[in-house]
Amino acid sequence: MHVVLLGQYPPHIGGVSSHTYLLSQELKKRGDEVYVLTYPHPNVKDLDGVKVETSFAPNIKGLRGLFFLISSMFKLISMVRHYNIDIIHAHFLLPPGLIGVVVGKIMGKKTVVTAHGSDLLIQADKPILRPLIKFVLNNTDYVLVVNNTLKDMALELGVNPEKVHVTVNAIDTVKFNPQNKDFPSDIQLSQNKPIILFVGNLVFQKGVKYLLEAKKLMKYDAELVIVGDGPLRHELEKKADEEEIGDVLFVGARRDVDKxxxxxxxxxxxxVSEGFPITILEALASGLPVVATNAGGVKEVMDESVGLMVEPSKPDELARAMDKILEDRELREVMSTAARKHSIKYVKLDIPY
Incomplete structure (x- = not known):
């Protein structure tokens, strides 16, 4: 079978990109030919036997998605014809899902859409986008969601239950493992303090402002490393500086998180809202105890054996949970062992087509 994946893919960084890469490799293992159409990036290239192409989308705020929508439809039609594509699998409902469904109808091809989180949790609540999302969900052949919360939301939008499948994210436990210790030399940290790590986009949904407030409330002396970039970075750095929240280091988006x-x-x-967080899987596979908020699919990927869950937007609860784990070395070691064991459950993706 010839499959084209549409949406984020390496060298783009993020959870969706990690997911689509692992999916492409699973598809290849079962004998499929895999192609990718992704957003523009200066370092786009074919990767591990997968042909990767891009379409035109200038990096102009508010217009990138529109240009990608239009140019990708023409590009995808060309790829379907040239590579004799059987299935179009779009990741994220808008714009990739809309592109995939429209092209699938034009070309008479089966389509699959995967909802990863904010497309149903946030976009579907916007009156201008809700009709488009319902159109995508009701006109595709398969609707894949990464947790049961998203499944319920899709069903509330009137999707046929028979075509909705929960397919949780997976993790490369060879790449992410406790022995893979090679801390980047360009990140300068204190040598005698425990390190707390956050990895993710610096957007409102990730709740990083509450993490900074929790850091200020903590009793245990630790260093906080924030890996990621996004529209709130300057505001968050300013908050840490103006409120004199010590030992916080912003290091930007990185490709060596596994190290x-x-x-x-x-x-x-x-x-404050979440799909099925790949970063938690990566942390567990690396043998890390986790403190997370009870948002979206978090409760489906972790339990009290590997970490602590608190309510979203509650910096005091977050601070107490971080203190509890850092103060108790024995608890930390038990959770670390359990984390690695727990992650092994997520080594393979379920592909329902």
Whole structure:
């Protein structure tokens, strides 16, 4: 079978990109030919036997998605014809899902859409986008969601239950493992303090402002490393500086997270909304205890054996949970062992087509 994946893919960084890469490799293992159409990036190239192409989309705020929508439809039609594509699999409902469904109808091809989180949690609540999302969901052949919360939301929008499948994210446990210790030399940290790690986009949904407030409330002396970039970075850096929240280091988006994770002591995800967080899987595979908020699919990927869950937007609860794990070395070691074991459950993706 010839499959084209549409949406984020390496060298883009993020959870969706990690997911689509692992999916492409699973498809290849079962004998499929895999092609990718992704957003523009200066370092786009074919990767591990997968043909990767891009379409035109200038990096202009508010217009990138529109240009990608239009140019990708023409590009995808060309790829379907040239590579004799059987299935179009779009990741994220808008714009990739809309592109995939429209082209699928034009070309008479089966389509699959995967909802990863904010497309149903946030976009579907916007009156101008809700009709488009319902159109995508009701006109595709398969609707894949990464947790049961998203499944319920899709069903509320009137999707046929028979075509909705929960397919949780997976993790490369060879790449992410406790022995993979090679902390980047360009990140300068204190040598005698435990390290707390956050990895993710610096957007409102990730709740990083609550993490900074929790850091200020903590009793245990630790260093916080924030890996990621996004529209709120300047505001968050300013908050840390003006409120004199010490030992906080912003290091931007990085491609060596697998080298960083095994070298730290605790992973924190303070999201206010979430899909099925790949970063938690990566942290667990790296042997890290986790403190996370009970948002979206978080409760489906972790339990009290591997970390602590608190309510979203509650910096005091977040601070107490981080203190509890960092103060208790024995608890940390038990959770670390359990984390690695727990992650092994997520080594393979379920592909329902």
């Amino acid at each position: 960083i994770m095994p070298c730290v002591d605790l992973f924190v995800l303070p999201s």
